[in-house]
Amino acid sequence: MNFKIMAAAAAVLVTAACGSPAPEIPSPSQTKGAPPDTSSITIEGDASAPVNQIAIQAIADLEQYWAENYPKLYGQDFEQISGGYYAVTADSPAPPCTTEPEEVAGNAFYCSTEDVVAWDSQELLPTLQSKFGDFVIPVVMAHEFGHAIQARSNFTARTVTRELQADCFAGAWARHAKDDGVFEVTSGGLDTALAGVLDLRDNPGTAKTDPDAHGSGFDRTSAFQDGFDNGLDRCKEYRDDEPMVLALPFNNIEDAAAEGNAPYDSIVNGVPYDLEDYWTQLYPELTNGQAWTPVAGLEAFDPADPPMCGDQSTGGYSLFYCVPDDYVGWDNVETMPRVYEQGGDYAVSTLLATQYGLAALTRLGDESDEKTSTLRADCLAGGYTASVILHNRAETSSWSISPGDLDEGIKALLVFRGDGDADRQGAGFDRVRAFREGVINGAESCLDYQN
Template sequence: MRASRTLGLAALAATVVLTAACGTRSETGSGTPSSAVAVHGDAGAAVNTIAAQAISDLQRYWSEQFPKLYGSAYGPVTGGFYAVTPSTGPLPPCANAAADIAGNAYYCADRDVVAWDAEGLLPSLRKSYGDFVIPIVLAHEWGHAVQARAGFQGLTVTKEIQADCFAGAWAADVVAGHSSFHATAHDLDGALAGFLSLRDEPGTDKTNGSAHGSGFDRVNSFQTGFDSGPGACKDYRDGTPAVIELPFRPAADAASGGNASYDQVVQLAPVDLEDYWSAVYPALFGAPWKPVRQVLGFDPRRAPSCGGSPTGSYSLFYCVPDNFIGYDGVRSMPEFYDEGGDFAVATLLATQYGLAVEARDGDNSDDRTASLRGDCYAGAWAASVLLENRPTSNIRMSPGDLDKALAALLVFRGQDSTDRQGSGYTRVEAYRDGLLNGAKVCTGTMPGE
């Protein structure tokens, strides 16, 4: 771009990085691989043990699902499974140089082969996002194997996001208890954070032969598969679902990476949110919008009170009795900006405007539902910015902004906040619902209810 009902987000860790979403490793994938899966490479390495277990389970899953989707039997992948050490080789089929596999995983239709970088890619992802990201990577590659068997044709980006959708469908099967894996909400948050890290560079043309989709596109497709099953993925076609890969405009936007300055964000976002809600609130609730009295960046050493109560343990909040939004403008919010960018900050402020909407509407939901509804309203506002449907709007969305928004919800979280706010996965789901379906949907049932 160029919480409790009274307070909101508790104080967050001082250093916020993408890997913070994952924390300690889960026990996912700690079992031994199926004896039927032979891996070329170091089969005893931890990442390859998990990969072999994933391969066995994916063959099981698709032998069940493929006939239901396509009306014919599933042919297992038989060309081999290659755990590659690019620095020493040997190279797997379909690779002509170490650079073809370094930092990569792929399915090669010509040889019916699945290969992965067991030296760099998988260990790095595992360290950052936990064990479950490894089977998710394999589930994505199996999506390409399914496409080969189904004769699917389309742009590269369409194939990639459909494979993400198929991976989400398999993950739902895991969560349902049908798999040898066991995935928690923490594991799913790690998987989504992994998708954000593997997104296209902002400004990538969606017709580019190597385009995989923005972080939002990839997360959106994963959640589509997870929520609706593989049948929803089968219907993908070029343009359906829409791929939100925005170009930089103008060239100066590219030079800045699409980032407004911190001072611009905290000044412009509240003005635009007021503009949005002054138009949308009356249409939703049949009453005029009451402006938020103040959006206040404060020094936590001199934190303002809310209704006479101290707020020193909070980094971001909406104060219901005094009708203002407060945020730590000395430490936490500037760090959010440094780590996540301008639209991450705007999104966090938008969630608090969502809480203000609920207060005006008399919504007495529990804290978790209120927080998710606020996330949904933030998504609805983002849709208005994206569509540029308000001539009075003072900001415009740049490439990568939606990825920044998801990072704000998925990664920039208070410690032990799942019960109060929902998991990162459910927060992203609520935001996506508002973005895709508008503010009206946010007045209904929230994810997980």
């Protein structure tokens, strides 16, 4: 099922997709560079298992990576992990730091008291691999190595800060693995790996001071991208509340009972009007007083009877901004209800906000290429989200964000894609980065946004 978005001109049709399967990711052995030497890596467990073979290759490179980079970062030699690596199944002996193998089920961890890394090779890694591709396994290993770095550098902070710094370290290593050809990481592979990071989020509503907090999906993907974009030096700077953790509480008991999800009809009927309110107030600030021209129409259509856009049929198009007729249209029977079901209410809200972003760019005379205008619209959707978080339109809007909504917005941009979308619109990884820019720095930062 496809979204197709009209952007910049009536003849320009850009596709994105809903619920597409994860792209195929090449086997780690299919690398463009020389794979690391794994001859010195031994694990406790079945080294022949496919997921463990990937883990071994990642560990071999991580040992070399940190041997080279730890001295530059901390001014002393890196001590390799001495307690061993444990690939645990239900039939395994209990690894160090546990009393029975069941304690590892569904988990991967670094234990500082015994200096070991252990992972569930029976359920966790195969499940992650099936959902998010091969590269998510090296990312998990890189995260656990991040905790080993913290133990060696005597890093102290809240649990959530330690987890986010480990995500940042994993992102920095992932950039190296991609750029140096340790693994062949396509844009689709990077998107699915980031989706895996998103999937490992806290339950919505978890406080940042919770001793078990690991961060929301927004926080964790932000930290991973921070490391990927800015490197190890940036990760070393992490401290409590730097970067800011966006741990949002539920608004009330009813919000918690609904798990933060408003009914579908209230979203598609209410969000466009809140977007109109947002742009009515923001647009004059961006244009030295020019008034916002309301979007001429909203078209919630049945794909069996699609509307026209200018002289073109929109048949087969599920979400779009029609430039010549100035309206936002969406498939209200199949696609958007499925996005709501699979992604949540704010996935729908975010996709609608991107179309209003395209409408705003059209009014502003933006003449950027298709990929750049898409990213700017994603950034503007993030700016709208920031406004909702801040309640800075309290006199005209009662709209609010619930825990998990930011994660749903990221998921909308990262997961609901189709074949070829990365070439036309930018990879999901890039679109998430643009959305985060708008959330963190506001809509003004979006007008000249460049990837």
